[in-house]
Amino acid sequence: MAKPSGFMEYERVLPADREVRTRISDWKEFHGSASTEEEHRNQAARCMDCGTPFCHSGILYEGAVSGCPINNLIPEWNDLVWRGRWKEALERLRLTNNFPEFTGRVCPAPCEGACTMGSMDMPAVAIKHDELSIIDRGWKEGWLQPTPPARRSGKKVAIVGSGPAGLACADQLNQVGHEVTVYERAERPGGLLMFGIPNMKLDKEVVSRRLALMEAEGVHFVSGVEVGTTVPAAELLARHDAVVLAGGASKPRDLPIPGRDAPGVHFALEFLGSSTRRFLSGVPEATISARGKDVVVIGGGDTGTDCVGSSIRQGCRSVTQLEIMGRPPEGRAQDNPWPRWPRILRTDYGQEEAASLYGADPRLFLVTAKSFELDPKKALAGVTIVDVEWVGDDKGRMLSRNLPGTSRTIPAQLVLIAMGFLGPQEALLSSFGVEADGRSNVKAEYGKFATSVKGVFAAGDCRRGQSLVVWAIDEGRKAAREVDRWLMGTTMLP
Numbered sequence: 228m229a230k231p232s233g234f235m236e237y238e239r240v241l242p243a244d245r246e247v248r249t250r251i252s253d254w255k256e257f258h259g260s261a262s263t264e265e266e267h268r269n270q271a272a273r274c275m276d277c278g279t280p281f282c283h284s285g286i287l288y289e290g291a292v293s294g295c296p297i298n299n300l301i302p303e304w305n306d307l308v309w310r311g312r313w314k315e316a317l318e319r320l321r322l323t324n325n326f327p328e329f330t331g332r333v334c335p336a337p338c339e340g341a342c343t344m345g346s347m348d349m350p351a352v353a354i355k356h357d358e359l360s361i362i363d364r365g366w367k368e369g370w371l372q373p374t375p376p377a378r379r380s381g382k383k384v385a386i387v388g389s390g391p392a393g394l395a396c397a398d399q400l401n402q403v404g405h406e407v408t409v410y411e412r413a414e415r416p417g418g419l420l421m422f423g424i425p426n427m428k429l430d431k432e433v434v435s436r437r438l439a440l441m442e443a444e445g446v447h448f449v450s451g452v453e454v455g456t457t458v459p460a461a462e463l464l465a466r467h468d469a470v471v472l473a474g475g476a477s478k479p480r481d482l483p484i485p486g487r488d489a490p491g492v493h494f495a496l497e498f499l500g501s502s503t504r505r506f507l508s509g510v511p512e513a514t515i516s517a518r519g520k521d522v523v524v525i526g527g528g529d530t531g532t533d534c535v536g537s538s539i540r541q542g543c544r545s546v547t548q549l550e551i552m553g554r555p556p557e558g559r560a561q562d563n564p565w566p567r568w569p570r571i572l573r574t575d576y577g578q579e580e581a582a583s584l585y586g587a588d589p590r591l592f593l594v595t596a597k598s599f600e601l602d603p604k605k606a607l608a609g610v611t612i613v614d615v616e617w618v619g620d621d622k623g624r625m626l627s628r629n630l631p632g633t634s635r636t637i638p639a640q641l642v643l644i645a646m647g648f649l650g651p652q653e654a655l656l657s658s659f660g661v662e663a664d665g666r667s668n669v670k671a672e673y674g675k676f677a678t679s680v681k682g683v684f685a686a687g688d689c690r691r692g693q694s695l696v697v698w699a700i701d702e703g704r705k706a707a708r709e710v711d712r713w714l715m716g717t718t719m720l721p
């Protein structure tokens with residue numbers, strides 16, 4: 228255990244986020260990072276190394292994860308940080324996580340919801356921040372140097388998609404000596420780490436730095452190539468001993484209401500992608516711009532929040548975020564006890580920024596959009612919304628019902644649809660002839676990751692549906708293990 232009395236001596240303290248008015252004027256990361264050595268060690272000392280560390284368990288309760296999905300050895304690295312043995316802490320962290328610099332920035336931290344402190348209503352150990360401190364220190368000290376495998380196996384693996392699942396899979400397979408090529412249809416690798424999650428949440432330099440390390444270790448990246456179209460699936464299969472599909476779940480859920488074809492109604496990822504491309508290329512205006520506009524974001528999740536934060540940085544006039552579900556409680560409800568994932572109201576960076584600029588949280592709960600309105604010049608002018616309630620039907624399903632007399636129109640010249648994703652693009656599945664499951668994802672059993680086509684495996688969002696970076700890393704790692712076993716007959720990969 229780090230320090231037996233640590234949890235009683237030290238409060239949970241995180242570095243303050245950058246001040247709202249300053250951070251919205253640039254695209255730099257909004258999280259503050261400054262902590263002294265003593266502060267880092269004191270935070271790590273709050274970890275009690277409890278007999279059963281729920282934080283690293285990654286157990287599913289009613290479909291939601293409790294604890295870290297990749298089973299990070301949290302109490303072990305907290306102990307090492309407390310003792311000032313940072314390099315060893317980094318080695319422990321890298322045993323289970325290929326990319327702590329991504330999860331340390333964007334993971335919603337189910338580990339913290341399961342921290343034993345929560346059973347006593349005490350603030351959780353700052354696990355995510357501890358993780359980030361260890362990896363950022365590693366990069367700063369130059370401890371992450373290319374370590375190519377000593378020997379090559381002579382086997383070739385193609386990975387389709389360069390998001391966290393494809394990257395984790397590539398990293399693992401490269402480490403055991405296979406020659407790995409990652410194919411990416413976008414102009415740069417990184418998947419949603421590059422063109423989905425905005426820079427203020429995950430600096431693109433952080434992604435590029437990791438890609439460069441992997442390249443130096445021998446992973447090949449081929450960008451601007453759509454497998455199944457630019458490169459036929461048969462060609463890829465002929466040139467490699469195994470193929471891993473890690474193409475993500477990029478088919479967006481649409482909202483087919485009157486006016487959907489109006490100019491100015493876009494899917495969230497079209498907007499976020501164009502925003503990051505503008506940022507990376509340095510051109511002054513994104514293809515889809517929020518500048519001077521009233522923006523309505525449909526969807527209250529992470530993607531919606533990123534649209535809010537990006538619209539603000541582009542200089543929107545106002546922003547409203549519509550959420551069809553009810554407002555979650557401020558604290559855990561009776562039926563949502565520790566160590567389950569806390570289903571509570573979270574005010575993320577985008578909402579905090581909108582509240583500071585426009586005086587109120589931008590979210591409207593229990594509302595839905597009924598139609599998009601055009602002005603006489605056929606330009607988008609507004610969104611008509613209506614309040615809803617949720618009622619159970621005779622099969623026990625909860626259905627939303629519009630409440631009469633609550634319809635009103637809010638001004639909008641830009642609407643961003645952030646209502647989730649419906650699975651991978653069908654073309655990828657059909658080009659390989661792999662079966663889909665009932666939710667139109669690639670059919671492959673978790674743990675085995677083999678698809679219906681011999682030698683073709685699947686990992687990440689294209690297999691499990693839209694999820695989290697940490698789950699993509701988990702799937703990429705475990706799929707690598709199964710690919711290695713399939714290629715070599717045995718495997719040492721975890």
Ligand SMILES: Cc1cc2nc3c(=O)[nH]c(=O)nc-3n(C[C@H](O)[C@H](O)[C@H](O)COP(=O)(O)OP(=O)(O)OC[C@H]3O[C@@H](n4cnc5c(N)ncnc54)[C@H](O)[C@@H]3O)c2cc1C
Pocket residue numbers: 333334335387388389390391392393394410411412413417418419420423424428452453454455473474475476477496499529530533652655686687688689693694695696697699
């Ligand atoms: C806006 C947004 C914000 C998010 N924020 C968070 C967050 O804060 N925290 C978090 O944990 N998760 C977040 N997520 C979810 C997370 O990004 C995903 O769960 C994760 O990236 C999935 O990883 P993946 O590798 O399976 O797929 P992806 O990251 O989607 O990568 C798949 C890649 O495959 C490529 N591809 C697809 N088809 C082909 C083809 N035929 N040929 C070549 N390449 C192809 C795609 O271009 C893409 O680059 C967010 C998602 C979005 C959309």
Ligand code: SF4
Pocket residue numbers: 294295296297298299301330331334335336337338339354355358697
């Ligand atoms: S990856 Fe996520 S769940 Fe795991 S320790 Fe890091 S922040 Fe927690």
